[in-house]
Amino acid sequence: MTNAQLDTPVLILGGGVAGLAAAVDLARRGVAATIIEREPRLGGRASQFCCKATEACARCGACRLGELLVQAAHLPQITIYTAALAVAAQPQGDGWRVELSPQPGGEIGPGPGRPLRERTTLNTQAVILAVGGEAFNPAGKTRFGHGRVDGVFSALELEAMLSQGALGPDGLAPAKVAFIQCVGSRDASLGRLWCSRVCCGYALRMGRVIRKLLPESQVTFFHMDVQDYGRAWEDELPELRKQMRFVRAMPGEVTAGDGRPEVTYALAGEQAIKEGFDLVVLSVGLGPPNGASALGELFGAAKDSDGFLTTDGGPAGVFVAGAAAGPRSLNESMVHGGLAASQAASRVASLTEARHG
Amino acid sequence: MAKVSLVWVATPGLIDLDPALVAKAAGMSLDQGGLLEAAVVTTSLEQAPKQLRQRLVGLPVAWLELAAEVGGGPQAHRLARAAVAVSRAAGRAAKGTLPPVYAPQPAQSVLVAGAGFGALAAAWEAAALGHPVTLATPFDDAVQAGADDDPEAVSLLAAQLPAQVELVPHSELTRLIGGAGGFNVWLSTNGDAPQTYGAVFLAPPGELAVGCEVDGLDPALCCPVSELNPEDYEGPQDGWLHVAVLAGTAEPVPSYSFSAALEAALALARRPRVQVTLLFSEARVAAPGGEKLFRDCREAGVLMARVEPGKLSLRDGGRELAWLDPLLGEELELAPAALVLAQQAVAPRPAWLDNDLLIKPWDELVPDNPRLAGGRTSRTGLYLTGALRGTAPGDARRAEAASAAAAMHEVLTGKVVPMPVVRDSFCASCLTCVRTCPHGAPRYAGEHIQCAPAACVACGACAAECPAEAIAPPGWGNPEMFSSLEWGLALAPEPKMVLFACAASGMPAVASLSAQGHEWPAGLVIYPLVCAARMSQLLLLKSLELGAKRVLVAGCHPGNCRSVTGNHKAMAKITSLSGDLAALGLPPEAMEFLPLAANQTRELAQKVAAMAQAAGEE
Secondary structure (H helix, E strand, O other): OOOEEEEEEEEEEOOOHHHHHHHHHHHHOOOOEEEEOOOOOOOHHHHHOOOOOOOOOOOOOOOHHHHHHHHHHHOOOEEEEEOEEEEEEEEEOOEEEEEEEEOOOOOOOOOOOEEOOOOEEEEEEEEEEOOOOEEOOHHHOHHHOOOOOOOEEEHHHHHHHHHHOOEOOOOEOOOEEEEEEEEOOOEHHHOEOOOOOOHHHHHHHHHHHHHHHOOOOEEEEEOOOOOOOOHHHHHHHHHHHHHOEEEOOOOOEEEEOOOOEEEEEEOOOOOEEEEEOOEEEEEEOEEOOOOHHHHHHHHOOEEOOOOOEEOOOOOOOEEEOHHHHOOOOHHHHHHHHHHHHHHHHHHHHHHHHHHOO | OOOEEEEOOOOHHHOOOOHHHHHHHHOOEEOOOOOOOEEEEOOOOOOOOHHHHHHOOOOOEEEOOHHHHHOOOOHHHHHHHHHHHHHHHHHHHHOOOOOOOOOOOOOOOEEEEEOOHHHHHHHHHHHHOOOOEEEEOOOOOOOOOOOOOOHHHHHHHHHOOOOOEEEEOOOOEEEEEEEOOEEEEEEHHHOOOOEEEOEEEEEOOOEEEOOOOOOOOOHHHEEEHHHOOHHHOOOOOOOOEEEEEEOOOOOOOOHHHHHHHHHHHHHHHOOOOEEEEEEEOOOOOOOOOHHHHHHHHHHOOOEEEEOOOOOOEEEHHHOEEEEEEOOOOEEEEEOOOEEEEOOEEEOOOOHHHHOOOOOOOHHHHOOOOHHHOOOEOOOOOEEEOHHHOOOOOOHHHHHHHHHHHHHHHHHHHOOOOOOOOEOOOOOOOOOHHHHHOOOOOEEEEOOEEEEOOOOOOOOOHHHHHOOOOOEOOOOOOHHHHHHHHHHHHHHOOOOOEEEEEEOOOHHHHHHHHHHOOOOOOOOEEEEEEOOHHHOOHHHHHHHHHOOOOEEEEEEOOOOOOOOOOHHHHHHHHHHHHHHHHHHOOOOHHHEEEEEOOOOOHHHHHHHHHHHHHHHHHO
16 A cells, blocks of 8 residues: 655654644745644644733733644645654655554544554654643642642643633632642652753743732742742732732642641741642643654654653754743743744755756 | 926826815826826826826826825815825825835844844844844954853854854944844944944843842952852861851842852862852752752751842951841851852843833833743844843753744745834824834934834824824724724614723733633624834724724733833823713713733623623613
């Protein structure tokens, strides 16, 4: 059986914000691109995120996904296949020859792109790996009780709850909420020695949304350090410190208390305290993509010491964009997608020039 | 000058006007079918009869949609307006043909004003996209960089700079004004003569500032991180040399600057008999490798001292430091022999940038507007990058330049947006559009308003504000909007409602709800707008006049508007009408603004449902 054949100047693996931004930027540069998304629909993790605006825009960038999807759907230079996975890749001539396999569950959903129907061989001059990072699975940090203690959620679950309206005056209305930062980040015991950059930003923004939805609620923010997150963010911190309780301590454990989770923590020089909360949110960090090792083997992509993919030192014609290359916010991922687009476009241009003398 | 004749095509709106009177009032002769030198025709090229078009081939012709120009009102007023419009058009036809829209092609050339990694990256990107690039640097050559750049990376990038980049050394940008073809730019090397560029990148070389540390330090004791030479530090044979590294004690420093301070601390700690204490208020480890560096420092014996912001007390110019350690709860003291200070990259903001006709100082008021990420500003074609915008040195600046360059290329080459048409005979030259436009597109150029095509994003703020209704781009003029609203509301069953939805927030939410099969109330008319800025009080009141019980405007959240204040303007108009609603006997919620993000579909559906219920109960 022979595979269907496709040719594209640039192949983008991953239809999240970084991949979409790379495709749109390539189209702006006049270069065609094909996006391959493993899931049945585009958007990646950002499609789960809620808007974090209160009185004003919180500048999280979650709303820009919609804009990118509309652009990607309308630009003629962009071809999109959903439910498609790269299963083999080999360098061929100046470019790459990539085998794509359809994934189960590929119905035509809302949004741009059509599912891949058959095994396809794709020839391309440049590859952009925009496969995103992997959020830390909070079950890996057993003492925080995720999956064991009622009322303990990961921040991703909270995002979904807020965007579906499950939390608020009409739903779950916790009086006391705790955010525990750095779950799966800055943690030597897990071998994850990096700061995930984005968690302080999303946790404090969601804390502020909760305070707005439930003005009577009390939000506690357990943290080591508050990281920087844009210029406006820095200006907003004093106001946030008034709205929430900032506790500089990493809790030791979260246990099932009297009908609600209890957080055990110790302030400097004091005895351990047990405090009950109605909702405990674990701010999970970003790590290297799960498929990083598989993709690494597929394309020979280089990795940094933390396991994230890098463009530098990798094979010719393979570029990395977005959170696959290290923890990045949505806005940062989109700008980073623009960099990969620039690199891929200049490679395509130089190959075309060489071919036509 | 050519003799201009009036060619009268009697379109429906002109039935009651006497062509001879109009021609006489305008001081022209009426076309009798003879030979013509130049002509004003009272309809558009598309609507003119074929024979007439053939007859006028090659002649200077002003195609004038006279019916739209004269509007309604008493016949005498319409006659007067027709005469003014015709005579103005005749003036243009006498000079030869002119395009129907005053929109010259944008210049293709790009100016990069600045130096360093970000400026070189922008020049490289623009040249790679085929634009002629001028790099105006304040220095001798391209290799000289800002204090915040890595010199090696800069010289590597400078060596890759394509030959078509014209380098202008010792050059400062002194003035910048948006023009119809892009930007008129004054460079110190060019004297008084401005040059025109289609796009401008401002990337002034960054400086390193120590503004984040405590005041009152003795300069003789201090060394900024960038000037540190660890080799100079060595303890005495019989003791220790105490060095304090101040990394954000007054307020936290950005993570790139904290990482640089950590590297300095680590280098010092590896010197013989040097004891390093790092003082900080927050450990900013978000830069790549920051956490590992932090741990390496601790392992190398650097003492970590956290201080409350601004609570570091010092005596004798910093020779004695004291602070309260929050972990131990004790007062700690240190008498350092030297102080090393963390630095932040800054760039002076040129004073002329706040010229409110070019770019309003909004990008300072709304920094991090996600729609203006990647170096963009509200003025399309103008990009602020690097230290001027607070972007961290290194790769982030490269990405910023790449992202901005792609946007710029699209604007200069393939942009298709309807351009505003200014109807000359209506225009009172009041300059409301020039003041209103958030993108700095309109200019008053001698006789009429000219717009820069690259700047316009078709938000419609000008059309909403123009008191003379002189701005009539396709679909924006009040008559077109009123009539389509009328058709929509006439068909809608009671209770009638209008949802004006911004293309960046309301419309995507509407689209994704509709794609999910959401059922809208039967009486709801959804009217898409490019931006909430197009909302005028007239449009709001017209909706009520046409029978709408509720008017909802779904625009972006404050701080998230592509046109910077389009949403604020719409909100202000609705607020200012609330008093009139009471006078009309309408509840205050008859007109509302809903701040919305594109992904807030649930909020929109709930709001519309609540609105329909309330309107139905009345």
